[in-house]
Amino acid sequence: MTSNTLSSTSSLPPTELLPWLNAEGSLTAILEERAGQPLRVKRSFEGYRSLTLGQKKQLGVRGMMLNRPMLAWVREVQLYGNDDMPWVQAQSIFPLNSLKGQSRRLQHLKNTPIGYVLFKRRRTLPNERFISHTSDGWQRQTRYDWHGRKIMISETFLPAFLSSDL
Numbered sequence: 001m002t003s004n005t006l007s008s009t010s011s012l013p014p015t016e017l018l019p020w021l022n023a024e025g026s027l028t029a030i031l032e033e034r035a036g037q038p039l040r041v042k043r044s045f046e047g048y049r050s051l052t053l054g055q056k057k058q059l060g061v062r063g064m065m066l067n068r069p070m071l072a073w074v075r076e077v078q079l080y081g082n083d084d085m086p087w088v089q090a091q092s093i094f095p096l097n098s099l100k101g102q103s104r105r106l107q108h109l110k111n112t113p114i115g116y117v118l119f120k121r122r123r124t125l126p127n128e129r130f131i132s133h134t135s136d137g138w139q140r141q142t143r144y145d146w147h148g149r150k151i152m153i154s155e156t157f158l159p160a161f162l163s164s165d166l
């Protein structure tokens with residue numbers, strides 16, 4: 001169901017973060033459980049963007065398609081638990097072919113967490129996960145297979161999350 005890859009970093013994630021980096025299913029659900037209240041979503045960007053070569057590769061694009069421009073719907077948010085500093089910085093990439101039919105509502109979520117839609121009917125989804133350390137914090141990048149389409153969701157755990165009592 002899931003294969004986790006840890007980037008070749010010399011440092012390992014803090015032990016208390018491992019269950020969060022490796023959690024299956026909706027991150028929204030377990031963040032809300034930890035916060036004891038609904039997650040607050042603050043959008044910093046939402047719209048169409050042309051994917052970089054790296055993003056296309058992460059989505060599993062291969063061959064000639066890699067050299068062609070590829071448009072996707074991108075959403076960038078900060079997720080707040082129960083204090084005034086954001087806990088998670090997230091970017092979600094939906095290639096246009098994943099936004100057909102019912103999935104089009106993913107472009108009109110406003111401040112509803114994606115997890116409410118993605119995991120509405122299924123507790124977990126097939127996925128492949130990459131964990132790495134970035135300048136903003138430890139990040140998990142998950143390529144979900146959702147109704148046979150690939151979507152990419154990156155979540156970075158920010159310092160305020162680490163200083164909350166995990």
Ligand SMILES: C=C(O[C@@H]1C=C(C(=O)O)C=C[C@H]1O)C(=O)O
Nearest residue numbers: 026027028077090112113114115
């Ligand atoms: C993908 C999920 O949704 C969460 C909510 C997001 C949003 O609303 O933009 C983005 C990333 C996730 O942390 C989830 O709950 O696992």
